[in-house]
Amino acid sequence: MDSKLEIFSESEDSDEPTLDLDFDMLKQLASSRLDRHCVKTCRLTRGFNNEIHLLQFDNGPDCIARLPRDSTHPVAKLACEVATMKYIAQNTKIKVPEVYDWDCTTHNIIKSPYIFMERLSGQHLYRIWDDLSIENKKCVLNQIINILFEIWTKCQFNEIGCLYINNDQSEPIREKSSYLLSRVLTPYMSFQVGPIVSPLCYIEGRDIIPSFTGPFKSSREWFDALIQKEKSFFETHGVQNLNNEMNTILADAEERTKKLVKQLALLQSKLSENNPFESIDLLPFTLIHNDFDAQNILVERSSVDNDIKIIGIIDWEFSHTGTLWELCDYPIWIQEIEYEPFEFISDKELQRNQENQGLRVHFRNEVIKIFGEKGGQLLDMKENDRRIERLETMFLVVHKFSMLESFLKCFIDHY
Structure with missing residues (x-):
C-alpha cells in the first residue's frame, strides 16, 4: 500500500499544499529514534507554520511529530521551541508535552526538521468554552492566573530574548538530540537567553537587512x-x-x-x-507564551463534579522572555472588542460582550489577589494608555x- 494513503485531514483548506513526506521514512525515523516500532502515521492537522502528525507504535503511547511547513524559518526557531518546553518542564509544574527527540536540520532520512513529543490528552479549551457555565469559566480563568503566576515566580531572567539549551561545547544552537541518550544521562539542563527568533526579522524580505536581534536589556x-x-x-x-x-x-x-x-x-x-516602556521595563523579566490562546490550552471535564481542569499548555513556538506587562493580560477571548461607529451588533454579540465584561472584572480581581495591586495596575494601564498596544x-x-x-x-x- 502507498504510505501516503495514511494521510488524512480534518476541516482544512484543500488548496493548501501539504508537506511532501515519505511516510515510510517517517515511521523508520521514529522507530529508530524512539526505540519502538512505529506502525502507523497520519496527519492530524495543519497550521500556518507546522503540520502535526500522529505516530502510533506496536507498544506504548502514541507520539506527536511536529514538522515545520516553511523552510525559510531559521534553525534556531525549532531549537528555541524545544528549549522553552524543556525549561518549563524542568522549572515548573505546568504540564507541557515532553520532548522525546528533535532535529533542527534537514540532514535526516525525512529531509525535514522535526520534533517528536508527547501527545497530551484533553480537549482544546476553545471547543467547549461557549458551552461552559459562568462558574466554570471563572474557574478556568482562576487556573490561568495561577499558571501565569507560576511562570512569573519560577521563570525569571535579566534579558529579553529566546531560550536556548546550553551544551558542553557552548554552541549557540543545539541541533540534534538523542532520545536514547537522554534517557541515560541526567535530565537536568542549563539554559541561556539568546537572540530573539521572530518572523519579523526574516519574512517579506527582512532577512536581507542586517539587524540586532538581542538579547535586549529592555x-x-x-x-x-x-x-x-x-x-x-x-x-x-x-x-x-x-x-x-x-x-x-x-x-x-x-x-x-x-x-x-x-x-x-x-x-x-x-x-x-x-x-x-519606562514604567514596565522592570526586572526580572519572565517567560511569555507567544500565542496563549484557547486553542493552545488543553482541558478535561471531571465526570464527578463537572469541573473543568487545565491539564496542559501546548505550542510554545516563538515564545520569548519579556515583561510582566506582557504576561499579565486578559485572555484574548474575553478582551473588549472595538467596533466601528454605527457597526451593527447582534443581540448574541451584545450578550457575549456583557458576559466578557463581567469575566474581565472577575479576572482583574483575581489577578490582584495573586499578583498584588501591581497586577491590577498593569491591567488598568493597558486600558488607559494604548501607546504600547x-x-x-x-x-x-x-x-x-x-x-x-x-x-x-x-x-x-x-x-
Whole structure:
C-alpha cells in the first residue's frame, strides 16, 4: 500500500499544499529514534507554520511529530521551541508535552526538521468554552492566573530574548538530540537567553537587512531595533515595495518612501523623549507564551463534579522572555472588542460582550489577589494608555507599505 494513503485531514483548506513526506521514512525515523516500532502515521492537522502528525507504535503511547511547513524559518526557531518546553518542564509544574527527540536540520532520512513529543490528552479549551457555565469559566480563568503566576515566580531572567539549551561545547544552537541518550544521562539542563527568533526579522524580505536581534536589556531597546529594521528596509526597498503593492508612479513612490522613513525617524525621536516602556521595563523579566490562546490550552471535564481542569499548555513556538506587562493580560477571548461607529451588533454579540465584561472584572480581581495591586495596575494601564498596544500593532507584525504608512500617521498625529 502507498504510505501516503495514511494521510488524512480534518476541516482544512484543500488548496493548501501539504508537506511532501515519505511516510515510510517517517515511521523508520521514529522507530529508530524512539526505540519502538512505529506502525502507523497520519496527519492530524495543519497550521500556518507546522503540520502535526500522529505516530502510533506496536507498544506504548502514541507520539506527536511536529514538522515545520516553511523552510525559510531559521534553525534556531525549532531549537528555541524545544528549549522553552524543556525549561518549563524542568522549572515548573505546568504540564507541557515532553520532548522525546528533535532535529533542527534537514540532514535526516525525512529531509525535514522535526520534533517528536508527547501527545497530551484533553480537549482544546476553545471547543467547549461557549458551552461552559459562568462558574466554570471563572474557574478556568482562576487556573490561568495561577499558571501565569507560576511562570512569573519560577521563570525569571535579566534579558529579553529566546531560550536556548546550553551544551558542553557552548554552541549557540543545539541541533540534534538523542532520545536514547537522554534517557541515560541526567535530565537536568542549563539554559541561556539568546537572540530573539521572530518572523519579523526574516519574512517579506527582512532577512536581507542586517539587524540586532538581542538579547535586549529592555522592551524599549527591542522596539527600537524593530523600528530601525523597518527604517533600513524601506530606505533601501521602499520604492520597490510600494510599486509591487499598488503600481505607483515612480516619483510618487520615491516621495512617499522618503516621508515614511522620516516618520519612522520621528517616531524614534518621540519614543526617546517620552518613553512609554519606562514604567514596565522592570526586572526580572519572565517567560511569555507567544500565542496563549484557547486553542493552545488543553482541558478535561471531571465526570464527578463537572469541573473543568487545565491539564496542559501546548505550542510554545516563538515564545520569548519579556515583561510582566506582557504576561499579565486578559485572555484574548474575553478582551473588549472595538467596533466601528454605527457597526451593527447582534443581540448574541451584545450578550457575549456583557458576559466578557463581567469575566474581565472577575479576572482583574483575581489577578490582584495573586499578583498584588501591581497586577491590577498593569491591567488598568493597558486600558488607559494604548501607546504600547499601538506600537505592538505596528511592529510585531510585518505590514505592507500603505498599512504601515497609515498606522504611523495615526500614531504620530495622536501622540
